[in-house]
Structures are given as structure tokens and as C-alpha cells.
Amino acid sequence: MRTFAVLLGSVFLVACSAGDHEDLREWMKTVALDSKARIPPLPVVEPYEPVAYDVGNLLDPFRPAKVGPEEKKGGGGFRPDLDRPREPLELYPLESLKYVGVMTRRKVSYAIIQVDATLYQVKVGNYMGQNFGVVVNVSESEITLRELIQDSAGDWVERTSTLLLQEKGAK
Numbered sequence: 069m070r071t072f073a074v075l076l077g078s079v080f081l082v083a084c085s086a087g088d089h090e091d092l093r094e095w096m097k098t099v100a101l102d103s104k105a106r107i108p109p110l111p112v113v114e115p116y117e118p119v120a121y122d123v124g125n126l127l128d129p130f131r132p133a134k135v136g137p138e139e140k141k142g143g144g145g146f147r148p149d150l151d152r153p154r155e156p157l158e159l160y161p162l163e164s165l166k167y168v169g170v171m172t173r174r175k176v177s178y179a180i181i182q183v184d185a186t187l188y189q190v191k192v193g194n195y196m197g198q199n200f201g202v203v204v205n206v207s208e209s210e211i212t213l214r215e216l217i218q219d220s221a222g223d224w225v226e227r228t229s230t231l232l233l234q235e236k237g238a239k
Contacts, residue, residue: 146224148200148216157181157188157196162213165196167231170208177206181231201229209233 157165160183168187169180181188181196190196190211194203201213211231216224 146216146226148224155195157183157190157194158198158200160196160198162197162199162201162229162231165231166234167211168234170206170233179203179206179211197229199227199229 164183166182167179168182171178171180171189176191178189178191181190190203190206192203192206195201196203197213197215199215199217201215203211204214205212210233213229213231215227215229217227219225
């Protein structure tokens with residue numbers, strides 16, 4: 069039975085391929101004649117015009133002074149006093165200092181500053197913070213400092229910072 073099915077299948081295959089398909093070939097030729105490939109034209113290439121590079125008036129980008137700030141001669145302006153003895157609160161950044169209270173003795177206001185578990189007394193003229201901050205005002209709600217910081221050009225500029233009184237429950 070199996071051989072019969074294979075033999076019958078091969079007869080059908082030979083019968084289908086033996087026919088002349090001239091009408092199919094004629095149709096393919098007419099369709100091929102009517103269809104033409106439409107290729108867009110190439111874009112126009114403009115000629116390259118070189119530009120002269122004049123470096124006579126430009127800064128040298130590889131000069132060592134370009135990497136860091138230039139040294140200023142004579143400058144003037146603000147400068148921190150590096151020769152004075154350091155005070156204990158200058159070891160800590162302002163963010164780690166807590167203003168926890170104020171007391172007044174002989175008409176002078178003293179701020180109570182807490183660092184870790186230690187308390188310090190600060191009055192106008194004392195230094196605190198890592199940016200050469202000097203206390204300029206002590207009130208019941210805040211301490212005002214005048215700090216000296218270096219800008220990107222290397223100049224010393226003044227900045228005013230405040231330290232607010234911490235509430236009893238706040239950390």
C-alpha cells in the first residue's frame with residue numbers, strides 16, 4: 069500500500085510539471101516591461117572650502133595656567149588671618165554645629181553651641197566653622213556669621229551664613 073501511494077504521488081507530480089506554462093511566462097514578460105525601477109538622483113555634493121586657522125590672537129589651551137587659577141599679584145581684597153590661633157569650633161563644619169540656647173551676662177549675649185555631646189559658649193568675635201567664619205551677631209533665634217571662601221578665580225569673598233536655634237525636640 070505504501071508503495072502504491074508513493075507511485076501515485078510521483079505520477080501526479082510529473083503530470084503537473086509536464087504541462088507548458090507559456091501563458092504564465094508571457095504574463096511575466098509584460099509585467100517586467102511595464103515596471104521600471106525609480107531611483108532618486110544622487111544629491112549634489114558641494115565642494116569643501118577650507119578655513120584658515122589663525123592662532124595668533126587666541127589663548128593657548130595647553131598653557132599650564134589654564135588648568136588652575138592664575139596667580140594674582142598684589143590682589144588686595146579680603147584675606148583670612150592664617151597666623152591667629154585656631155578656636156575649637158573651627159574644626160567642625162557649620163552643618164554639624166547646633167545652636168541650642170543663648171544666655172546674657174553683663175549685657176553680652178553668649179550662644180550655646182552643641183557639638184556631639186560637648187557644649188561651647190560663643191560670643192561676637194569668636195570663630196566657628198571651617199570657612200573662617202566670625203560671629204557678627206548673636207540673637208535669641210539665630211547666630212549670624214561672616215565667612216571667607218575662595219571663588220573659582222582664587223579670590224577671597226565674604227559670605228553671610230546663619231545658624232538657627234534648634235527646637236527642643238529637633239535633632
